[in-house]
Amino acid sequence: MKNKIKTIVETAVKKAIQNGEMPSPTLAEVLIEEPKVSAHGDFSTNIAMTMASLQKMAPRKISDIIIKNIDDPGRLISRTEIAGPGFINFFITPEAWHPVLKEIHGLKDRFGASSLGQGKKVQVEFVSANPTGPLHVGHGRGAAVGDAVANILSFSGYDVQREYYINDSGRQINTLGRSVFLRVKEILGEAVSFPEECYQGDYIKDLARMALETRKADFSSLAEADQIFFCARFAAQSILDGIKADLDSFGVGFDHWYSEQGLFDQGKVDAAIQEFKENGHVYEKEGALWFNTSRYGDEKDRVIVRSNGQTTYFASDIAYHQEKFKRGFDRIIDVWGADHHGYIQRIRAAIEASGKKSEQFHVILIHLVNLVRAGVPVAMSTRSGEFDALSDVINEVGRDAARFIFLSRHYESPLDFDLELAKKKSNDNPVYYVQYVHARIESILKKEREKYSEREPAFDGKGISLLIAAEEIKLLKILSRYPEAIDHAAVHLEPHRITYFLMELSAAFHAFYNAIRVLSDDPEITSARLYLIRAVQQVIRNGLTLLGVSAPLSM
């Protein structure tokens, strides 16, 4: 609808210029917006103001000329007015909103899809938690956002791949191995001092028991280094299995799991370093190898090979991001915790030094999640670190509530996750507010099937035109905005826009439900309203699906 109005205005402007009613032939971009107050119409444009200086005419005069030149063959506009400094307000006829229903019924679960991405290959890398401990709520937020962003981009015409990068190499894995190894020795009755830098959680003791169980026969006969190595491999693998299980129960899947160790095994890290050497991006200082990131806007240069000969995490990340582009992606999206924001500049530097454009790389920073219970912060145990485990939260509040709440804020806003509120089955809890619409509609449809017939409500132009109540028109207006909401969510990579859209649509439906009865003795209006609520149900389901939340048939 918005685009139709835009075309009408553009045509009118061109016509006015042709007629010589406006002196300058230069066109300004036409911006159509939806006024906040309904007294200002369904749409308005500021075109007269933006053209005022160009045309050297008063804005209201320009508005006057444009309105005179408007052609409206589809009879969409019931009236126009000039308001304020020169806005043109458009009031749409009720009938003009009806066709959106046919569109929704025609496209079904593809309603809102677009070709925005033109089939470009995009990779969304998210979660990527180190396999050194279980996922916590912060990872959950990243998982919900990453998954939803991937869904939205895919729905908007991108060719999307979801990837999890496994940090299964380097010091932290050694530390993990040593932590488990020490707990094994404890189990075997040896007195050990457990260092501060080792992983403290109780899950380490569980892993130690399991590790010992698997190698009971010959564990003691191994050399200490081999024992640690075994513990590291065993622990990393079983933690990773746990992470996969958690993600699975959260409904999050990946197309690809990419191993950091694999980068080393295939010589990709060395190759990247070699390439940077040849291209003069690195230099030696104090025995270490430095990458000249400050040339690309970083505050200082960064080490990629330490003086002891070991590569840094940054080195594998350079190789990894080069590899992403080599695999043919046009766009790379990384979802990180906000505490890694200092890392963005140097990765960007690496990408530019590798000959790619920094616009091809985007980082979504997920801000902190504070777990609270009825408003009181949940004390995080420094000892076990397990009180904020994602699996506990999912078990307690359910997957749908957790996902919806994670997506109910902009991800750059800190989130208070209230366990009590998430469990509440009331209007305090937005997820049920939206799901309830879907279930409520299903309940009406069920009633209709039982009471009347098995036939589907058919499209009936005559019946549709009976939908003229304010609550019905309101629903139609919101429904027609859905594709635009998806577009914005895709362009800005912001799933919460869909969450808010669904809340607004749900509010309008509940208001409609309370004001207007769907099933009545009048078959024509009943059919039209069934047609309307099925469309609402479809859009609710579409939106929830993009967010990774289920759409229940009954509640």
Place this chain on the structure above:
RNA sequence: GCGCCUGUAGCUCAGUUGGAUAGAGCAACGGACUUCUAAUCCGUAGGUCACACGUUCGAGUCGUGUCAGGCGUACCA
């Protein structure tokens, strides 16, 4: 010190690439179920958009500075 993020109603937050009178939910107060699910709806009240300048027809939105909070500033990951 420097960098990034945040600051909007009592609370939690939206605010569509700068638009007209800044919105929603919760909490508060007053109403609505013999009718398709009250997990709902309707109404009332609530604001110096942290602060100050600037850019322009027009600023919650853009720029500069100040204040407050969070995070980051390793040859850690």
